[in-house]
Amino acid sequence: MNLSQLHSGETGTIxxxxxxxEIRARMQSIGLRVGREIAVIRRSRFGGPLQVRIGTTDLLIxxxxxxxxxxx
Amino acid sequence: MKRIALLGMPNTGKSTLFNRLTGSSARVGNWPGVTVxxxxxxxxxxxDMVEIVDLPGIYNLHGFSEDERVARTFLEENPVDLLLVIxxxxxLDRQLALILQLQxxxxxxxxxxxxxxxxRRLGIQVDTALLTRELKVPVLSISAKQGFGMGRMRQLLTxxxxxxxxxxSADLNRVFGDDDALEARLDQVFxxxxxxxxxxxxxxxxxxxxxxxxxWFGLPLFFAAMLALFEAVYxxxxxxxxxxxxxxxxxxxxxxxxxxAEWHPMLxxxxxxxxFDGVGTVVSFLPIIVLFFLFMAIVEDSGYLSRAxxxxxxxxxxxxxxxxxxxxxxMGFGCNVPALMGTRVMRSRGLRLLTMLIIPFSxxxxxxxxxxxxxxAVFDPWAAPLVLFSLYIMSFAAAFLTALLYRxxxxxxxxxxxxxxPYRFPTLPQMWLRGWREVAHFLREASGFILLxxxxxxxxxxxxxxxxxxxxxxxxxxxxxxxxxxxxxLGIDHLMTIALLFGFVAKEVVxxxxxxxxxxxxxxxxxxxxxxxxxVQAYAFMLFVLIYTPCLSTVAVLKQESxxxxxxxxAVAWPLALAWLLSxxxxxxxxxxxx
Ligand SMILES: Nc1nc2c(ncn2[C@@H]2O[C@H](COP(=O)(O)OP(=O)(O)OP(=O)(O)O)[C@@H](O)[C@H]2O)c(=O)[nH]1
Ligand SMILES: [Mg+2]
Numbered sequence: 003m004n005l006s007q008l009h010s011g012e013t014g015t016i017x018x019x020x021x022x023x024e025i026r027a028r029m030q031s032i033g034l035r036v037g038r039e040i041a042v043i044r045r046s047r048f049g050g051p052l053q054v055r056i057g058t059t060d061l062l063i064x065x066x067x068x069x070x071x072x073x074x
Numbered sequence: 075m076k077r078i079a080l081l082g083m084p085n086t087g088k089s090t091l092f093n094r095l096t097g098s099s100a101r102v103g104n105w106p107g108v109t110v111x112x113x114x115x116x117x118x119x120x121x122d123m124v125e126i127v128d129l130p131g132i133y134n135l136h137g138f139s140e141d142e143r144v145a146r147t148f149l150e151e152n153p154v155d156l157l158l159v160i161x162x163x164x165x166l167d168r169q170l171a172l173i174l175q176l177q178x179x180x181x182x183x184x185x186x187x188x189x190x191x192x193x194r195r196l197g198i199q200v201d202t203a204l205l206t207r208e209l210k211v212p213v214l215s216i217s218a219k220q221g222f223g224m225g226r227m228r229q230l231l232t233x234x235x236x237x238x239x240x241x242x243s244a245d246l247n248r249v250f251g252d253d254d255a256l257e258a259r260l261d262q263v264f265x266x267x268x269x270x271x272x273x274x275x276x277x278x279x280x281x282x283x284x285x286x287x288x289x290w291f292g293l294p295l296f297f298a299a300m301l302a303l304f305e306a307v308y309x310x311x312x313x314x315x316x317x318x319x320x321x322x323x324x325x326x327x328x329x330x331x332x333x334x335a336e337w338h339p340m341l342x343x344x345x346x347x348x349x350f351d352g353v354g355t356v357v358s359f360l361p362i363i364v365l366f367f368l369f370m371a372i373v374e375d376s377g378y379l380s381r382a383x384x385x386x387x388x389x390x391x392x393x394x395x396x397x398x399x400x401x402x403x404x405m406g407f408g409c410n411v412p413a414l415m416g417t418r419v420m421r422s423r424g425l426r427l428l429t430m431l432i433i434p435f436s437x438x439x440x441x442x443x444x445x446x447x448x449x450x451a452v453f454d455p456w457a458a459p460l461v462l463f464s465l466y467i468m469s470f471a472a473a474f475l476t477a478l479l480y481r482x483x484x485x486x487x488x489x490x491x492x493x494x495x496p497y498r499f500p501t502l503p504q505m506w507l508r509g510w511r512e513v514a515h516f517l518r519e520a521s522g523f524i525l526l527x528x529x530x531x532x533x534x535x536x537x538x539x540x541x542x543x544x545x546x547x548x549x550x551x552x553x554x555x556x557x558x559x560x561x562x563x564l565g566i567d568h569l570m571t572i573a574l575l576f577g578f579v580a581k582e583v584v585x586x587x588x589x590x591x592x593x594x595x596x597x598x599x600x601x602x603x604x605x606x607x608x609x610v611q612a613y614a615f616m617l618f619v620l621i622y623t624p625c626l627s628t629v630a631v632l633k634q635e636s637x638x639x640x641x642x643x644x645a646v647a648w649p650l651a652l653a654w655l656l657s658x659x660x661x662x663x664x665x666x667x668x669x
Contacts, residue, residue: 024138025489031133032491033168035257047289050388051397051490057167058196058274060494062384062397067489 006068013041014073021070033059077125082160084131087188091218092128099507103374104498107419110141120232135249140418153241157183163193178249182238183211190215197271205267279496292385305459311362319358319596347593352528352586355596359443364509370408371508375500394481396490399429406436414631422488432473434624440581451600452612527583531590544591565611565661580625610669614661621653
C-alpha cells in the first residue's frame with residue numbers, strides 16, 4: 003500500500019521510502035520520515051497533487067511521488 | 075568584524091528576524107524560497123559592530139537547488155563566528171533534524187525557536203531549558219513578527235559572541251545525511267522537550283482551505299479574487315494618480331515656468347518638456363505602484379501562493395511546468411526580476427528555463443502604469459477594469475502558449491514537494507516596509523535610467539533644432555520612419571513607435587517618452603492620446619507592450635540566471651515575434667470586422 007492510494011481523510015504510517023535516493027533524501031528532510039503518521043487532507047482533480055499532513059506540517063505532493071511513500 | 079549567519083529551513087522567519095535585528099527591509103513572504111540570495115547588514119551588538127548575513131532557507135546541507143547552493147557555498151567559503159539557527163516552533167518534529175545536522179559543523183551556535191505566538195495558539199509547549207541542556211547550545215523562544223524576545227535575543231548574541239574563538243568556515247563533509255542514529259536522537263529530543271496537544275491543527279486555516287481549495291469553486295474563486303483586486307487597484311489608484319498629475323501640472327505652471335521664463339528657449343524646453351514632463355508623468359504613477367504592492371504584500375504574506383500552486387499544478391503539469399511556475403508568474407505581476415530569481419528553488423534545469431521563459435509575460439507593475447494610462451484615456455470608465463483584466467488574461471495566455479511550444483525542448487524531472495504554510499496576515503509595519511521598499515526602488519529608477527531615457531528622447535525629438543519638435547525631419551522622426559514598415563500594420567503611428575523603442579529599456583520610460591514626444595504633461599497627455607488613437611489602436615499598442623521584452627534588467631537577469639547566451643537570445647527574440655504577431659492579428663481582425 004502506498005500514499006497515493008489513500009482517499010482524503012484517511013491516514014497511514016510511513017514504513018519506507020523507495021525510488022531515487024536524492025528524491026528520497028529530499029522527502030525525508032521535508033518531513034516524510036519512516037514511522038510518522040500521515041494523513042491525506044484532500045486530493046485535487048485531474049490527477050493533481052495531494053495535500054498531506056504529518057504532525058503540524060502540510061505538504062503538497064504529486065501522485066507519482068506519493069507512490070514512492072510506502073505505508074504500513 | 076564578527077559575522078553571524080542566519081540559517082534555517084525555508085519560511086521559518088529568517089528574513090523577518092534579520093529585519094528586526096538590523097532594521098533592514100529584506101523581502102518577507104509566506105512562501106518557502108522568498109530569499110534566494112545573500113543579504114548582509116551591519117549592526118551594533120553591545121559595543122562591537124557585527125555583520126549579520128541572511129541566507130536562503132535549506133532543508134539539509136545536501137540540497138542541490140541553486141538557492142541552497144548559495145547558502146552552502148557561503149558557509150564553505152566564508153568564516154563565520156556564530157550560526158543563528160532558526161526553527162519554526164510549531165514544526166520541531168521535522169525542523170530539529172537540521173539543527174542536529176548543523177551541530178556536526180562544530181561552529182558556535184544559538185538556536186531561535188521562532189513563531190512562538192503560533193505555537194502558543196496551537197497549545198504547543200517547548201521546554202527551552204531542557205532543549206538547551208540536550209543540545210548544549212543556547213535556545214531561545216521568540217516571535218520575530220510580533221517582536222517578542224528581541225531584547226533577550228540581542229543580549230544572547232552579544233554574550234555568545236564575546237566567548238567565541240576565531241571564526242571558521244564550515245566543512246560540510248563532516249555532515250552526513252539522515253541516518254538511523256539521527257532519527258533516534260531526533261525522536262528522543264523531541265519527545266522530551268516538546269509537548270503537543272492531541273490535535274495541533276490550525277482550525278481557521280482548515281476552514282479557509284475548505285472554501286479556497288474547493289474542488290469546483292477553488293479556481294473560479296481565484297479568478298474572481300484577481301478581478302476584484304485589479305478592479306480595486308484601478309478604482310482606487312486612478313483618481314490618486316490624476317491627483318498627483320494635477321499637482322505636478324500646477325507646480326509646473328505656477329512655479330517652474332515662471333522660474334525659467336528668462337532662460338534660453340532650448341534650455342526651457344529641455345527642462346520643462348523634457349525632464350519635468352517626462353519624469354513627472356512617470357512619478358505621477360507612484361500612488362498606483364504603492365497601492366498595488368500593498369495588495370501584493372497581503373497576497374504574498376497570506377500563504378495563498380502555495381494554494382495557487384495546489385490549484386494549478388495539474389494544469390501546469392500538462393504544460394511541462396508545475397504549480398511553483400504559476401506562483402512565479404503571480405510574483406512576476408509585481409516585478410519580473412525577483413520572480414526570475416525565485417526560480418532558483420527549482421532543481422531541474424529544463425523546468426527552470428521553461429519557467430524563466432514564461433515569466434517575462436507577467437504583466438508587471440511597470441506595464442500596469444502604461445495600461446492604466448491608456449485605458450483611462452481611451453476606454454469608458456465602466457469598461458476600464460474589464461479591459462485591464464483582459465490584459466492579465468492575455469498575459470497568462472501568452473505564457474501558457476509559450477510553455478506549450480517549448481515544453482518538449484525543456485523537459486522537467488523535478489518532483490513537486492511543497493510546504494503549505496498556515497494563512498497569515500502581514501502586520502502594518504511589514505506592509506509599510508514593503509511599500510517603502512517599492513517607493514525607494516521606483517525613485518531610484520526614476521532618477522536613473524528613466525531620467526536618462528527621457529533626456530535621450532528629448533534630444534532625438536528636438537534635433538535638429540530648426541524643425542518642428544518630434545516632426546518627421548527630427549532624428550526621432552527618421553528613426554520612426556525606418557520602423558514604419560514594422561509598426562504601421564499594427565496601427566502604431568510614428569510618435570508611438572518612438573515610445574515603444576525606448577520602452578525596450580524599461581516600460582516606465584514609455585509614458586515619460588510620450589510626454590516628451592507630445593510635449594505635454596500627464597494632465598494634457600491623456601486628452602491628446604484620446605484624440606489621436608481609437609480603442610483598436612490603443613489595444614493593439616497595449617498588446618505589444620504587454621508581450622515584448624519587459625526591460626533591460628529582465629534581460630540581464632535572464633542571462634545571469636541561465637548562464638546561456640542562446641537561451642537569453644531566445645527569451646528576447648520569441649516575445650518580440652509573438653508580440654508582433656498577436657498585435658498584428660488583433661489590429662487587422664478588428665479593422666476587418668469594421669471597428
Ligand atoms: N506568526 C508568526 N509569523 C511569522 C513570524 N516570523 C515570521 N513569520 C511569517 O513567516 C513567513 C516567512 O517569513 P520570512 O522571514 O520570509 O521567512 P524566511 O525564513 O526568510 O523564508 P525564506 O527566505 O523563504 O527561506 C512570513 O509570512 C512572516 O510574516 C513569527 O514570529 N510569528
Ligand atoms: Mg528569507
